[in-house]
Every structure is written in structure tokens, then in C-alpha cells.
Amino acid sequence: MTTATTTRPGETLRPHAEDAFAEELKALAAADDRPRPARWNLSPWAVATYLLGGTLGDGTVITPKYVGPRRIVEVAVTTLATDRALLLLGVPGTAKTWVSEHLAAAVSGDSTLLVQGTAGTAEEAIRYGWNYAQLLAHGPSRDALVPSPVMRAMQDGKIARLEELTRIPADVQDTLITILSEKTLPVPELGEETQAVRGFNLIATANDRDRGVNDLSSALRRRFNTVVLPLPATVEDEVDIVSRRVEQIGRSLELPEAPAGADEIRRVVTVFRELRNGLTNDGRTKVKSPSGTLSTAEAISVVTNGLALAAHFGDGVLRASDVAAGIQGAVVRDPSSDKVVWREYLETVVRERDGWKDFYRACREIS
Structure with a gap:
């Protein structure tokens, strides 16, 4: 028999970005007087400042989370404010996951809506699954449905993250097409659908060394704005x-x-x-x-x-x-x-x- 334990403050080995940099995010939100897209915690300008670093009017120092061309960050941030998803592409080790996490933390205050892509990733990881005990006892119902991180992000108007997109089998990748184009996730077993609310978007990452593994279909690639993260220049x-x-x-x-x-x-x-x-x-x-x-x-x-x-x-x-x-x-x-x-x-x-x-x-x- 095991018992649950509570992690005390300071004991977490690697806090989520929104926890590790909570004070910086709070200071930015307080100083941010620019327009914010629906359900964004910060304006696009403040999100870029959080990523790139700077000093606020009250003297608060925002540490850089990403060292690289400013325009790359600006394009990534503005993409999330449109109806296109964001694909961060680059060789291994170019901080794609790091940038993805901090973007989600700054925009939604939640970087945990994550799907880790592998060769074994199934459709359920992107769409939804079922609580089989409930399913067998009562049949398909909302109570038996287990939403994926993507589905939860759609419902809550937050940023979902999908790591290593090109490692996911091609037929599973294409599950995203309806989600990204129609902003809808059908649930045919219930005769229902989940519609994304304003604020929802998706950040995917992929290594360009993985080209040829599970290349994106042209239909899916069109749903993404691709931003290439370079190796450090100097x-x-x-x-x-x-x-x-x-x-x-x-x-x-x-x-x-x-x-x-x-x-x-x-x-x-x-x-x-x-x-x-x-x-x-x-x-x-x-x-x-x-x-x-x-x-x-x-x-x-x-x-x-x-x-x-x-x-x-x-x-x-x-x-x-x-x-x-x-x-x-x-x-x-x-x-x-x-x-x-x-x-x-x-x-x-x-x-x-x-x-x-x-x-x-x-x-x-x-x-």
C-alpha cells in the first residue's frame, strides 16, 4: 500500500516555468498596459519581453529565457495570436522545448498541457480516451470521456504543446487537421463536438534531423506557421x-x-x-x-x-x-x-x- 505525499515548496527538482518565474510574470502583468488577446495573461509585447529579458519601469529585471534574434520571438508570439498554430523547427538542442514551455507559461499561465510525441503515440493522446470502468458500466458518456491535453486546452482557451511532432505516425499527425482548421474536435461516440474557445492555440516542436521519419502532410503543414530556431550565432x-x-x-x-x-x-x-x-x-x-x-x-x-x-x-x-x-x-x-x-x-x-x-x-x- 502506498500513501500520497505532498511536495513542500522548494523541493521540486524542476518547477514548471510559470512557477519558477512567477514573480517575473506577476511584475510583467502589473506593468503591462498593452492590448491582450482573449484569455492571454500578457500582451504580445510582454510575452516577448518575458522571453528575451529586459528591465521594467519599476526596476524589475526580467531575465532572458532565450538568447537569439528578437524577430524570431516576435514572429512566434504573434503567430499564437492568429488562427495558425506554431511549429518550432531546428536541430536538436536549439531550445525548442524550452521556448515552447515559456511561451505557454507567459500566454496561458499553464505549460503543462503537453503531449509527448513518440513512434507509439496514439490518436487518444491527441483527441481523447475513455475511462474503461465507466465505459463498461454505463456506456459512452461525458463522465467516461478522458480529455487529452489538447482537448482541455480547447475547452479552456489555453496553449497546448506537442513535442516531437515528426516522430508521431503520419495517420495520428493528421488527427490535428480538423482541430487546427475547424477549431473543432468531434466526439462521434456521443454525437457531440468540442469547439475551441478564444485563446486556444497549439505549439509543436520538431527536429529537422527527423525529416523523412514521419514528414508532415502538406495539408497539416499548411496549418502551421514554421519558425526555425538557429544555433547560437556567436x-x-x-x-x-x-x-x-x-x-x-x-x-x-x-x-x-x-x-x-x-x-x-x-x-x-x-x-x-x-x-x-x-x-x-x-x-x-x-x-x-x-x-x-x-x-x-x-x-x-x-x-x-x-x-x-x-x-x-x-x-x-x-x-x-x-x-x-x-x-x-x-x-x-x-x-x-x-x-x-x-x-x-x-x-x-x-x-x-x-x-x-x-x-x-x-x-x-x-x-
């Missing part, structure tokens, strides 16, 4: 993103502050960018790229793991030896080919770079 942007996310994650895990390892964060980002681009940052040396994506999200994971090593088995300061194993694990996904790429990069680039001797030694020891 080293500084990517270092900023990694530092901010590592600081947030580290705070929840009670790890040392990220600035203690600022040099190592920059080093991790530099390695990832050079191997990803096939060229050193100074443009002088071409290098081979490994089979993996080496995304910003993976850099965040490497640094966070390094901080945990430094905290529990070191002096709390992030050093080359703390990130070496994580970097090698991220680079060497295919042992037969990536080992050669990694070894060549170490010998031709890292070994000759000023100030990187400690990193070279740490990586060679792991290798």
Missing part, C-alpha cells in the same frame, strides 16, 4: 546560454555557482562549436566533425555533470579534468569513426593551443 551567445542554464540547474541541485568555472564553460562551448562547424574559431584549421550534433543542450549537460564532479569529488571549482570525460562522451558516439575524429582534434588543435595544456592532458588520460 561563441559569446552560446557561453551566455550555457552559463544561465547551468546556473539555474545547479541552483536546484545545490551545486557550486557556474561563474566559478567560466573558463571551462567557454572551453566546452569552443570545442563543441569547432567540431560542429568543422573549422576552428580562428578559421585557420579545418577539422572533421563527429556523427553527433554537439548541441548547446549537450554542452549544458557536460558542464552540469562537471560541476557535480567538482562539488562532490573536488574543491568546488570546475576544472578541465571535470569536463574531459563528459566532452569525450558527447563527441564519441560511434566508436569506430568518432574516436578518430576526437583523437585528431586533440592532437592537431588542442595540443597546440596556448593555455590548453591542462585540458589536453585531462582528455588524453580519459582516452
Whole structure:
């Protein structure tokens, strides 16, 4: 027998965006005097400010949730205020899920109306299911119907989220066509339908590396406005993103502050960018790229793991030896080919770079 437990404030490992940034959302709502679409908690301007960061008139600092071109965020936000759904597209690790969550939190105050797409996602996950005990006892009824997150968003006028759209089977994807075009979800078993109320929209995410897996039909693609999230444009942007996310994650895990390892964060980002681009940052040396994506999200994971090593088995300061194993694990996904790429990069680039001797030694020891 199990008993329910109540999570005390501060114990949640990863609070939802609307909880983690509740004070910022409250301050924005109080300062926001611009027109708001129906059932939006904030105006489009305030939603964009929440994503991109800024300082309000009363001095409240809104931290950036996304570092990238402002126009991309503005287009994404305004799309949600129209009758078209939003598709966030990009390579793995470009913050599609992160942006999706924060958009829903800012617009609806609820980022939890989520469908996680997989190869096994069924129509019921998008439309509705049934409480089979009720169904067998009393037949089809409203009491027996179990609404999906999408159906609940339609009823409440909120933003629904659908992750990894192109991993969902094509016939299940097309369940969305009627929802997005007619803003209606038929329930033929009851002879009824659920009509979306004002404020409803949907944000889907997809990796462009998944093209050819379950490509969207032309009919479904027309229902989306596609916004491509690029990789960070500069080293500084990517270092900023990694530092901010590592600081947030580290705070929840009670790890040392990220600035203690600022040099190592920059080093991790530099390695990832050079191997990803096939060229050193100074443009002088071409290098081979490994089979993996080496995304910003993976850099965040490497640094966070390094901080945990430094905290529990070191002096709390992030050093080359703390990130070496994580970097090698991220680079060497295919042992037969990536080992050669990694070894060549170490010998031709890292070994000759000023100030990187400690990193070279740490990586060679792991290798």
C-alpha cells in the first residue's frame, strides 16, 4: 500500500516555468498596459519581453529565457495570436522545448498541457480516451470521456504543446487537421463536438534531423506557421546560454555557482562549436566533425555533470579534468569513426593551443 505525499515548496527538482518565474510574470502583468488577446495573461509585447529579458519601469529585471534574434520571438508570439498554430523547427538542442514551455507559461499561465510525441503515440493522446470502468458500466458518456491535453486546452482557451511532432505516425499527425482548421474536435461516440474557445492555440516542436521519419502532410503543414530556431550565432551567445542554464540547474541541485568555472564553460562551448562547424574559431584549421550534433543542450549537460564532479569529488571549482570525460562522451558516439575524429582534434588543435595544456592532458588520460 502506498500513501500520497505532498511536495513542500522548494523541493521540486524542476518547477514548471510559470512557477519558477512567477514573480517575473506577476511584475510583467502589473506593468503591462498593452492590448491582450482573449484569455492571454500578457500582451504580445510582454510575452516577448518575458522571453528575451529586459528591465521594467519599476526596476524589475526580467531575465532572458532565450538568447537569439528578437524577430524570431516576435514572429512566434504573434503567430499564437492568429488562427495558425506554431511549429518550432531546428536541430536538436536549439531550445525548442524550452521556448515552447515559456511561451505557454507567459500566454496561458499553464505549460503543462503537453503531449509527448513518440513512434507509439496514439490518436487518444491527441483527441481523447475513455475511462474503461465507466465505459463498461454505463456506456459512452461525458463522465467516461478522458480529455487529452489538447482537448482541455480547447475547452479552456489555453496553449497546448506537442513535442516531437515528426516522430508521431503520419495517420495520428493528421488527427490535428480538423482541430487546427475547424477549431473543432468531434466526439462521434456521443454525437457531440468540442469547439475551441478564444485563446486556444497549439505549439509543436520538431527536429529537422527527423525529416523523412514521419514528414508532415502538406495539408497539416499548411496549418502551421514554421519558425526555425538557429544555433547560437556567436561563441559569446552560446557561453551566455550555457552559463544561465547551468546556473539555474545547479541552483536546484545545490551545486557550486557556474561563474566559478567560466573558463571551462567557454572551453566546452569552443570545442563543441569547432567540431560542429568543422573549422576552428580562428578559421585557420579545418577539422572533421563527429556523427553527433554537439548541441548547446549537450554542452549544458557536460558542464552540469562537471560541476557535480567538482562539488562532490573536488574543491568546488570546475576544472578541465571535470569536463574531459563528459566532452569525450558527447563527441564519441560511434566508436569506430568518432574516436578518430576526437583523437585528431586533440592532437592537431588542442595540443597546440596556448593555455590548453591542462585540458589536453585531462582528455588524453580519459582516452
